[in-house]
Amino acid sequence: MENNTELNHNANSESYLNNLNILTIILGIAGFFVSLYALAIHLQLSTKGGAQICDFNSTVNCSNVIGSSYGSFAAIPLGAYGMTYFAIILSASFMPKLAKVSRKWLAFWEMIIALVGFVVVGILIYISYNILKMICPTCSIIHGIVTLYTIQKIVQFFKSKNEPNLPKNDSFLRLMAVSLCLGIPPLAIGLISPLFAHYFIKETPANQSNASNNTTNSNNPDPSNLTPAHPPESAMLTFNKTNFVGNGEDYRRGDDNAKVIIQVFSDFGCPHCRIATDAIIKAQDTVGHDKVLFVYRFFPLSNKCNPYIPGEGGYPYACSLAEAARCSGQQGKFWEFKAWAFEGQTWSDSERAQKFSMEGLKVQVTTLGMNAESFAQCVQLDTELPKIKDDAALANKMGIMGTPLIVINGIQYDGPHSPDAFMQAFQQALSRVN
Secondary structure: OHHHHHHHHHHHHHHHHOOOOHHHHHHHHHHHHHHHHHHHHHHHHHHOOOOOOOEOOOOEEHHHHHOOOOOEEOOEEHHHHHHHHHHHHHHHHOHHHHOOOOHHHHHHHHHHHHHHHHHHHHHHHHHHHHHHOOEOHHHHHHHHHHHHHHHHHHHHHHHHOOOOOOOOOOHHHHHHHHHHHHHHHHHHHHHHHHHHHHHHHHOOHHHHHHHHHOOOOOOOOOHHHEEEOOOOHHHHHOOOOOOOOOOOOOOEEOOOOOOEEEEEEEOOOOHHHHHHHHHHHHHHHHHOOOOEEEEEEEOOOOOOOOOOOOOOOOOOOHHHHHHHHHHHHHOOOHHHHHHHHHHHHHOOHHHHHHHOOHHHHHHHHHHOOOOHHHHHHHHHOOOOHHHHHHHHHHHHHOOOOOOOEEEEOOEEEOOOOOHHHHHHHHHHHHHHHO
16 A cells, blocks of 8 residues: 555656646746836836826826835846746746656745745735835736745645655756746846936837937937927026016026026926936936026926816826925925925825825924915915916927926927936036037
8 A cells, every 4th residue: 555655656746747837837927027017117217207007096006116216126126026036936837847856845945935925025015005005006916926826836835745755866956057047137137227228219210210200208318309399498598586576486406507407397296207306306416506407397287277287187286286385485495395295196095185285284394394374375375376377388388298398408308217317418418508
């Protein structure tokens, strides 16, 4: 009887050696390509942005999650790590064809791989739901694949734990070698692709054609991506220096006599406005405030304050935050308030409703050292509304197609939204005026 049992175990093991686990392979391939899509989103956000098919609203939004500070680790996008993980899964699944291994041995190591992935997924889910308070549909698919893989491998391990082991051999070394061969390239791609993305896009014929026709943006900071803006260049080199001129002061960062003037028309509900603004500030800090002046203007995507928008838009705080930011500027706290207002993209609907209410705004401006009552009066009397409409009118004359609209020395900038790209654009603008 014992001999028959051992023969059955050996027969099962030999059968397993000749048959790959199809479900594992399907999960590995699916996870690899979904991770590749997540990496593509990260690269697009690091260059010029663009809405994704998985951006449903401000809470269910791939761009907000993948484009957040948690979207990469050690300068490598998480999508690249996902590709590496699923490459390792595929490496393990092919082990029956690469070495003489028992079902028990392989089930143990696949369970270890699964549990490592499951722990990482748990951390990422915590960050998404409890810190960012947002859902990334693409990430959720990856999390689901890892969870299904983990369940499968735990069940497989317990089914095979009583089976005999084969004599020790070099199976583990082979597994490590194959995993490294398949896993290192995705990490390398994730590390170097953000550095060379705009060069690759620059060489794409379709993008060159689009740039020449000015119909779409191209991911290239070359001067050919700078489209003449309307009205004329001189109009975009002027700005109000005081609230007692025109409709109010243009809040700005840098030296008013700087040779490069970058003006941005923005909306607080726009993820790419946040990304572009942060990148511009970093580039300006590097190039120098004496050389670059950053002028911030508004184009809220809501007809509550912007007559050039047909509806109320999908972000209910677009107009109220624009007015609140300008009212903060009256007390010298525009840039601090702006940074806080953009953080609202990472909050839940209930948290936004609380913090962006008048009482919530007053708490925040008090924290910033402002007079809350003067601020509230400014907002409630719509003191800054004419200036916001003035900004919107100017953007409309320029033919704005979406936010952010970025203009450098009167010329529309259609390049990547990354610090390096803006630094290059600033240097090019400086060379043209020197």
